[in-house]
Amino acid sequence: MIEVDPGPTILHADLDAFYASVEQLLHPELRGKPIAVGGGVVLACSYEAKRYGVSSGMSGNKAKQLCPNLQFVGGHFKEYQRLGDEVMAVLHDFTPMVQRISIDEAFIDVTGSVHLFGPPEVIGARIRERVRTDIGLPISVGAARTKHLAKIASQVAKPDGLVVVQPHLETEFLHPLPVGLMWGIGPVTQAKLAERGVHTIGQLAEVSPEVLHSLLGKALGGKVGALANNDDRRKVRPNGRAGSVGAQSAFGRRDPEPEFVRQVLGHLADRVAGRLRAKLRAGRTVTVRIRFAGMKAITRSHTGRLPVNSTLTLTEIAERLVWGALSQPSEERVQISLLAISVSNLVDQASLQLELPLEPDNPESAGDVAAARFAIDHSVDEVRRRFGRSAVGYASVTLSEHTSVPEEFRELAEHEL
């Protein structure tokens, strides 16, 4: 008998209602109850709460309307990070081919591990067992020949389940499912497809490449068409480094007063530049984003010759970009609701470099200013290394009144630089 090469075996592991499950693990009295992590906004909720229609991203008031018994709990963000890392360590016990997608989700390629640990259903079951008994959390696992199928399988497996898609049953599995389950199809694309009467992945597979192209554009149309026809060649890529670093802050609606804008940008630049310096990186392109009261948003960017990672230089560039945009006649006197700074075109910077101020008052002293900035950044970084982030930084009194999520929550979402 000839053995047919079944192709790669990919697993997608996804912790169930992660933050809420951690709270129920740490506080047994919360088990079996509808709970939500967060306050103003639901960051995560338990399956007991989901049954009432509560979902993450929803405002706290709305959630309480849907589920009067809903109990809000504060987030133990340090624990989320620790437990998420522990789960990833379990995955690494089966293969180094782990691609972490977020704090609670990862693809793993076990093609080379099946001879050690057994077929995918055995590996999936062992992962679930270990995460359940060693760590105490529910996790769903999907297994299939491709990333696309594995990811969808884990969604279908939820909550707390395992779904293995056998190679000869892929189309039967895939085609009846709604297009919204597919990677890359969000609300906008889903609406476009619905207008054409396309609701299931099987229906999507019937649409000609030309029509998809005209409807969704070249890249998305091609990608989505291929995935619907079960042509997915993406490999599991062990995590690389981020291509950009950013930070944003939403603050309700405010008049763009110079002092306020300066404070917010200073705070954001401090976060971004601090992270860059910590990883000995710097970036040539600075992008700011301004969201207005009506949710319309614009971006402005600047690409310089030299990479930047000094807090003050970044603040200056961001301020210039923001005022350049806000001084346009159409944007004058409009209230703003969010500011963001992002740095891209990143390069390694083996040693910290001096950055000259943009427009030195006195060109001859520019070097002194640069040296002073370097010294300030360096000492702030040093204090933080020893005493933690909050030990020193921008006076963010004004800011903290408006930030609705704690600093630790921001850190959870940071990608490896």
Next chain:
DNA sequence: TCTGGGGTCCTAGGACCC
């Protein structure tokens, strides 16, 4: 209840070079 924060990728137009 008008929507948190960190990212990626794509599109389209323009500048510039060969």
Next chain:
DNA sequence: TCTGGGGTCCTAGGACCC
């Protein structure tokens, strides 16, 4: 002189992911 085509980089906006 006019004309074309291709590649790369930058900017701005938008959809999408978790």
